[in-house]
Amino acid sequence: MNLNMNKSSKRVEAREEHCIGCGLCQVHCITAHSRYPHDIVKAFKRQSPRPVARVRLEEARPVSFAMQCRHCDDPKCVKGCITGAMTKDSETGVVTNQEDRCVGCWTCILACPFGAITREETEKKVAAKCDLCGARETPACVEHCPNGALKLVERRGGK
Amino acid sequence: MILTSNTPEFLIERNKERCIHCQVCVRQCANKAHYFDEEDGKVDSIDINCVNCHRCVCLCPTKAITVRKFPLEFRENSNWTPAVMRGIYKQAETGGILLSGMGNDRPYPIYWDHLLLNASQVTNPSIDPLRKPMELKTFIGRKPEKLDFDQQGRLITPLNCQLELDLPIMFSAMSFGSISLNAIKSLARAAVELGTFYNTGEGGLHQDLYSYGSNTIVQVASGRFGVHPQYFNAGAAIEIKIGQGAKPGIGGHLPGEKVGLEVSKTRMIPEGSDAISPAPHHDIYSIEDLRQLIYSLKEATRYAKPVFVKIAAVHNVAAIASGIARAGADAIVIDGFRGGTGAAPLRTRDSVGIPIELALAAVDDRLRQESIRGQVSVIAAGSIRNSSDVVKAIALGADAVYVASAALISLGCHMCQKCYTGKCNWGIATQDPHLTKRLNPEIGCQRAVNLLRAWEHEIKELLGGMGINAIESLRGNRLMLRGIGLSDRELEILGIGAAGQ
């Protein structure tokens, strides 16, 4: 576990005042993590079971916002991981779950104070969480939010 | 259950192959036209609730939805059309006035589409806006009979009390109440960025908008909603609203559903109460009363702010405009019958008033005949839809134009005409906080700015094509227009020749 926060890192910031509660972030998250990352229809209809969304729409109208992993400075999930599958990248600070090492014990799910981790059961049982969409320039949820309620921001230090 | 003859107006067509039952449409429709069946795990629709606002169409991630006219056929009848009959069914069932939102949608002639513009060929050159200055700056305000110079040829008193616009387009009056605060903020910010003005409408000025004061025109309408001393001094100009094009002869109408806490505070009325403005101002029963109000407002603001008077375009608009000019107004705003609204009785909206093109030509002619055109500014409103409408309006005689419906469309409006229900799915004509969130003022401002900047470029191209490099040389320059498909009488009223002449 590396707590070096000198390098800058990007996070998804939710702006509640602009969230319209449409759920498109969820749809695009599922698609981006499926076998058909560029075809929503196929992702939803061909892949069964399809991936879970790593972002969740929280709502108590009119309040609503999208909730996903905060990639915390001091991640409880990493602390609690029994196999070391859950790791925090020393450069970017992004917390990811290495699925080949994950045994599906769900300790991270219990540990996460935000409830940002869920169970993925498409092939193997693993913990699923926001990975900032890996190789993509912009995470799928940010790209497809219709009202600017999700923003990718540079963050230095802090939570 | 009572037997109703009201059948759906629209059919929601869902492409079964493409629909992924993600429920985005269910979450987004304030009219509950979509719902999720838990048992079947599928999304389905209730056609009669659909108002055809296209919110679901635009947001559906797989573009699985389209909306059609409901295919129920009536026996063909050019007189008793389905729309006419539906109106009667509704009234038979409710006993109420038929309401509608936005402007007159009937197939009356659109004169803008019968006007053609000139271009320079050979005898004088067109001017290239990419390489030469093209000036759109416009001053709105009263002008004196002459300027005074001293012995050395210097100006003694500079012209004051003018609004300086970077382009001849302003955002027209739309009240807080009829539209959301986010919509107004979008337009206020856009006005600042563009170097123009927006108008409060008769809803008063919300606290959050005082910072945009120097780009705000505050309106005084018959209900005097939100009118208090700081209000006048907060804005750059004051507009007395006598009438509006969508409903000449009656006052504003804000249904109680749209009067929430903020609206109530800004308008100074009880929450949930209908805000129905009186038909006339009860202190303006004749032209001299208007003069008194104009000067009271000038006194209250120490003659520092121009005072506009806004009227609907009606049959004797020319004479009324002349009276307003002589009553001391700085600008006359004429709102044609296509003007939009948040709520108006359907019949008033569709049958009362005249087109802005004809009214504008008539007013401009009359003021020139009386040699007073140079003293006041004339602002045209009532469906300016694009940049060529703007150019044609100025050629007919306007100093500037007001746009409102076009501005709302740029923010996302799809003209479903249900503004009066307060369920605008685009977050524009609503006060429901769940809905108003949908209009992000950052995005809204950008869209409105984009629209007017695009129009600005188009106007410059059109002007350059005419060999003009300053908008003032187009004002009232009827020689730049020709009519097509118009009767002799219409050509005469517009004061233009026919194409080919």
Add this chain to the structure above:
Amino acid sequence: MDCVMNKQRQLEGQIRIPSGCAISGIFNRRGECFSGEDIIKSMALMHDRSNGLGGGFAAYGIYPEYADFNALQLFFEHADSRVKTEEFISRHFEIEKSEKIPTRKVPGIGPGPIIWRYFAKPNVEKVERSGLNELEYTMRCVMRINAEIPGAFVASSGKNMGAFKAVGFPEDVGEFYRLEEYQGYLWTAHGRFPTNTPGWWGGAHPFTLLDWSIVHNGEISSYGANRRYLEMFGYVCALQTDTEAITYIFDYLLRKQQVPLELAVKIVAAPFWSELAHLDKNEQELVKSLRAMYSSLLINGPFSIILGSRNGMMALNDRIKLRPLVAAEKGDFLYVASEESAIREICSQPDKVWSPRGGEPIIGLLEGAEKL
């Protein structure tokens, strides 16, 4: 005077005839007079700028013995027009002298109207009763003759000046009117290249109003806006020409609104808004006030004009200089023309030659005169 939308039956005024042209002007600052030979030569050099369908001259200082009388120079289409006009003039003026303007037969000038001049003074009583000042009174009488008497047209009505014009090349027009026999201290001239055949002598330049004369090259795109503004103040644009409108603009600004000449120039050829940043605050206020107040009098489109008056002349280009204009000085003489060659033709070694910038006026004032 009624200001209604003009639907006159003047031949030329029925349609707009755009035209390109040549202009020239010679001015002696001391008021020393010289013959019309030079200006004719200057115009002859620029022959190709015209197409023979119009030419004209304005001359100042040519009637010293009648300096206090208005020299009304008119065209009459038939004898009857002259009878009616003379009646009208006698009712409103005291006629001192009435005669045909001397001309000579010239191959380039075809048959034309009867050309006449009266030296007259406005009837003092009538002026008083009208409540107008003498200038306004004269101006209105002239407009009435043009508007109401069929076949009559006033070419000029100023004091100690005259306009001489016809359908033909300018050098032929000059010869026709025997201009070498006149002596004036200011001569302006114009050659026309209209795009249709006007066939009417009255349409040639210069256009005059009282002592003002304008010769103009170019076609203004702001004509419609300018005209509809001027019509509010009693000006009737009967000829539908740019020159007429420009003359009225200057009369309105200089005489009626009493705007100083330098500022009138800033109205018709206004500085660009983008240039305002370089001016001090007072200048900025001034330009804003002028442009906002007189926006309808901005002249847009290509023009080069020479405005003549008894006190001198001003030459001016549109603000983006879409027409040529060259100026020169030699001793007491000021020259302006559409081409430098036209100046060198009559003054081969000027002290100074330059091309004014768009919107920059060339002003020549008579010694002792304060303004045009």
